[in-house]
Amino acid sequence: MSKNNTSTKSKKTPKFAFSNSGSSAISLYRLITIVVFLLFWEWVARSGLVNPLFLAPPSKVVDSIGFLNEQGLLVPNILATLKAAFAGFLIGLLVGSLFGFVIGLNPLLNKFCAPFITMMNSTPRIALAPLFVLWFGIGISSRIVLVFSLVVFIVLTNTIAGTENIDKDHLVLAKLNSAKRRDIIFKVALPSVVPWIIAAMRVSFAYALAGAVVGEMFLGQEGLGYLITAGSGVFNVSLIFAALGMTIAIAFIVDRLMGLLEKRILRWRA
Amino acid sequence: MQTEIEIRGLSHHFVSPGGKSVSTIEDISLNVAPGEFVAIVGPSGCGKSTILNIVSGLLAVSEGEISIGGKKVQGVSKELVYMPARDSLFPWRTCKKNVELPLELQGILTPAERGERAEMLLNAVGLNGFSDYFPSSLSHGMRQRVAVARTFSTSPRILLMDEPFSALDAQTKIVVQDLFLKIWEEEKQTVLLITHDVMEAVALADRVVVLSARPGKIKSIHNIDLDRPRSVRKLLFDEPKFQKYLHAIWEDLDVQE
Ligand SMILES: Nc1ncnc2c1ncn2[C@@H]1O[C@H](COP(=O)(O)OP(=O)(O)O)[C@@H](O)[C@H]1O
Numbered sequence A: 001m002s003k004n005n006t007s008t009k010s011k012k013t014p015k016f017a018f019s020n021s022g023s024s025a026i027s028l029y030r031l032i033t034i035v036v037f038l039l040f041w042e043w044v045a046r047s048g049l050v051n052p053l054f055l056a057p058p059s060k061v062v063d064s065i066g067f068l069n070e071q072g073l074l075v076p077n078i079l080a081t082l083k084a085a086f087a088g089f090l091i092g093l094l095v096g097s098l099f100g101f102v103i104g105l106n107p108l109l110n111k112f113c114a115p116f117i118t119m120m121n122s123t124p125r126i127a128l129a130p131l132f133v134l135w136f137g138i139g140i141s142s143r144i145v146l147v148f149s150l151v152v153f154i155v156l157t158n159t160i161a162g163t164e165n166i167d168k169d170h171l172v173l174a175k176l177n178s179a180k181r182r183d184i185i186f187k188v189a190l191p192s193v194v195p196w197i198i199a200a201m202r203v204s205f206a207y208a209l210a211g212a213v214v215g216e217m218f219l220g221q222e223g224l225g226y227l228i229t230a231g232s233g234v235f236n237v238s239l240i241f242a243a244l245g246m247t248i249a250i251a252f253i254v255d256r257l258m259g260l261l262e263k264r265i266l267r268w269r270a
Numbered sequence B: 001m002q003t004e005i006e007i008r009g010l011s012h013h014f015v016s017p018g019g020k021s022v023s024t025i026e027d028i029s030l031n032v033a034p035g036e037f038v039a040i041v042g043p044s045g046c047g048k049s050t051i052l053n054i055v056s057g058l059l060a061v062s063e064g065e066i067s068i069g070g071k072k073v074q075g076v077s078k079e080l081v082y083m084p085a086r087d088s089l090f091p092w093r094t095c096k097k098n099v100e101l102p103l104e105l106q107g108i109l110t111p112a113e114r115g116e117r118a119e120m121l122l123n124a125v126g127l128n129g130f131s132d133y134f135p136s137s138l139s140h141g142m143r144q145r146v147a148v149a150r151t152f153s154t155s156p157r158i159l160l161m162d163e164p165f166s167a168l169d170a171q172t173k174i175v176v177q178d179l180f181l182k183i184w185e186e187e188k189q190t191v192l193l194i195t196h197d198v199m200e201a202v203a204l205a206d207r208v209v210v211l212s213a214r215p216g217k218i219k220s221i222h223n224i225d226l227d228r229p230r231s232v233r234k235l236l237f238d239e240p241k242f243q244k245y246l247h248a249i250w251e252d253l254d255v256q257e
């Protein structure tokens, strides 16, 4: 905040790169692409080329969103999905990074755990949804567990990878200064691992949201996933698209926010 | 004469992945007096870094003895500072915080005093105004200057340096060497400098030890009788004796093309 060197930086960026100065142009092209895509979609859906039972035009999707809102179904369902997604995400983030950190810093424990982590990581967690419902009931807790099970391993494996990639030179420097174990953990290991945790965080939120929605599709009585199931039950495609659209919007906004957080926390990066 | 670093009959071998024992240095003996600047030169792979790793306590001695200030070396010691070729700056710490790091880790001074000392040292290496910059926004030479400042932060009695300036381009190297010399001539630590750059060795050191190719043995020792304070820049261009030393050492190194 104190030093503003963005102007000097953009000067240095070569013309052929996607530089800061070109980013407004890119935004414009993006916008054009989206508009063209929506128009094309609208045209295809209305032209009669596709059975309207399978594809709803964007204008009808927007109508559906408005309808949901009038019925008081929009906000509560979005909130329900957000609640399950965020709860599972945050617990998974906390548990995954904590365990990953402890496991990664203990080479023996790491070696011992590696095959178990691989095994659990390769289990398709989504397929466990029915089991979770059996174990935790049809309330929100089974969906939180599902989201958690998706997020925790992404964060865990990334955090462990982070500890394995701590710069040896940094460790040697700490050792030469007779660093205490506590200092090695908090002044060398932790800052080295933070970028890995943040990367995992951004990747795993998409999974968290998908987990929440899929969980609602299975047995929930609320949420965007429930709207999708309800929509397909009555062949209401625009409802399905409306719920999907909301899901995408949430994913997009949250990713942007996390991008800002990342920039702030990792401001020491080039 | 007093000795600060005493190396007696030092030999070392590594066990290769095939199980064979590979000798890297053989029977090195060397005394370094307090405040003396000794450079060790030798062809690549002759065991220079190995010697420094052993003196610093990072690597256990296989044969021979090392004493520092009369005490046998066992593990790392706070009396010495090791400056490696790579700057090893912590990218998430500002320049100032990087210079403070050794003080912090060793629990020297209060936080406020550490900050003052770091500022003072950054000024000494010509980086005033860069205290709050992160290493990622600095050039190679500037980063190495921060590393020089960090090296002096704990006011160590002994400096061990392993090709500290080798990663720098020719011009920057001279600038950083001169900055280093200026601080050193005030503080006069005992220095053991490893380098493959003969020019650097002659310009900086009081004595230059030449090692043979692997396994490294001491081939010759040259006293460098040049006035202090020195300036690397001046030596390079205006000192006939400097060329004479370069010649003699280059001869001993016996570099084959
Ligand atoms: N950890 C190690 N294990 C096996 N051999 C090593 C190891 N470290 C260095 N060596 C070998 O010992 C020799 C001396 O290495 P080093 O002291 O780094 O040489 P220098 O610094 O003079 O280039 C080299 O031939 C190198 O291959």
Ligand SMILES: [Mg+2]
Pocket (backbone or CB within 6 Å): B048, B049, B050
């Ligand atoms: Mg070396």
